[in-house]
Amino acid sequence: MTNMSKNISNKQDQTVLGILFSSPWIIGFILFFTYPIISSLYYSFCHFDIFRPAQWIGLGNYKELFTTDPYFWQSIWNTIFYVVLRVPLNIIGSLLLAMMVNRSLRGITVYRTLYFFPSLVAGVSISVIWMWMFNPQYGLINSFLRGIGTEGPLWLGSIRWSKPSLVLMSLWGIGGGRMILYLAALQGVPKSLYEAADVDGATGWSKFMHITIPMISPVLFLTLIFEVIGSFQVFTEAYVMTGGGPLNSTLFYNLYLYLKAFVDFDMGYACAMAWILCVAMLLLTILQFRLARKWVFYAGR
Numbered sequence: 001m002t003n004m005s006k007n008i009s010n011k012q013d014q015t016v017l018g019i020l021f022s023s024p025w026i027i028g029f030i031l032f033f034t035y036p037i038i039s040s041l042y043y044s045f046c047h048f049d050i051f052r053p054a055q056w057i058g059l060g061n062y063k064e065l066f067t068t069d070p071y072f073w074q075s076i077w078n079t080i081f082y083v084v085l086r087v088p089l090n091i092i093g094s095l096l097l098a099m100m101v102n103r104s105l106r107g108i109t110v111y112r113t114l115y116f117f118p119s120l121v122a123g124v125s126i127s128v129i130w131m132w133m134f135n136p137q138y139g140l141i142n143s144f145l146r147g148i149g150t151e152g153p154l155w156l157g158s159i160r161w162s163k164p165s166l167v168l169m170s171l172w173g174i175g176g177g178r179m180i181l182y183l184a185a186l187q188g189v190p191k192s193l194y195e196a197a198d199v200d201g202a203t204g205w206s207k208f209m210h211i212t213i214p215m216i217s218p219v220l221f222l223t224l225i226f227e228v229i230g231s232f233q234v235f236t237e238a239y240v241m242t243g244g245g246p247l248n249s250t251l252f253y254n255l256y257l258y259l260k261a262f263v264d265f266d267m268g269y270a271c272a273m274a275w276i277l278c279v280a281m282l283l284l285t286i287l288q289f290r291l292a293r294k295w296v297f298y299a300g301r
Contacts, residue, residue, distance in 0.1 A: 169237060
C-alpha cells in the first residue's frame with residue numbers, strides 16, 4: 001500500500017511539473033488564440049466600432065452582408081476568380097520545375113538553388129518590385145513587349161487585367177516550398193515502376209499519368225489544400241499594389257474585411273465576414289477530403 005501511494009504521489013508530482021512547464025504555452029494559447037476566437041464569434045452578432053460598447057444585434061451583420069452589401073459579393077467573385085486561376089497555375093508550375101530539376105545532371109543542385117531563391121523574397125518588397133514591372137510606360141514587361149512589336153496592357157490599371165496581373169505575379173514563388181515537396185515526392189517514386197512500364201512500351205505521357213501522378217498524389221493533395229486556403233486569404237498584393245482598384249476589381253475578400261475593420265472600424269461586421277470565411281474554408285476542405293478518395297493513392301492501402 002505504501003509503494004502504491006508513493007507511485008500515485010510521484011505521478012501527481014510529474015503531472016503538476018508537466019503542467020507547470022507547459023503553462024506559458026497554455027496561457028498564451030488561451031490569451032492569444034482561444035479568447036480572440038470566442039470574442040470574434042460574439043462580436044459578429046454585435047454592432048461594435050471599438051469606441052463604444054458592443055451592442056447585440058443578433059444576425060444583423062450577416063443579413064446585411066448577404067442582402068444589402070454589393071461589395072461583399074464583388075469581393076467574393078474577385079477572390080474566386082483569383083483562386084481558380086492561381087491554384088492550378090502554381091501547382092502545375094511547381095510540378096514542372098520539380099520535374100526539370102529531378103535529373104541526374106552536372107550542377108543540378110545549382111539550378112535547384114537558383115529556382116528556389118525567388119521564393120525567399122515575398123510580401124511588401126516583392127509587391128513593390130512587381131509594381132515597377134507592371135508599369136505600363138516604363139515597366140520591364142511592357143518594355144519587352146514593345147521590343148517584339150506588341151503594345152502591352154495597363155496591367156494593374158485595367159479592370160480586365162488587374163486580377164490576372166496578380167495571378168501572374170504569384171508565379172514568382174513556384175520554385176519555393178512546393179517545388180521542394182514535389183521534388184522529394186518524385187524522388188520517392190520507385191524506379192522499378194518506370195522500368196516495368198518501359199517493358200510494356202508505355203509512352204512518357206502514360207507513365208506520367210499512370211505512375212507519377214498517382215504516386216505523388218498525397219503530396220499534390222496536401223499542397224492543394226494549402227494553396228486553396230492561402231489563395232482565399234490573398235491580401236498583401238492587392239493592399240500594396242492596387243488598394244482594391246481599379247473600380248474594385250481587386251477588392252478581395254480579405255482586403256474588404258480589413259477595410260471594414262480598420263478603416264470603417266466596423267469590427268462586428270468584420271468579425272461576421274471572418275466567420276463566414278472560416279466556415280467556407282472548413283466546408284471546402286471537407287469537400288476536398290471527400291473528393292480525394294477518388295484520386296489520391298496511398299501506397300500502404
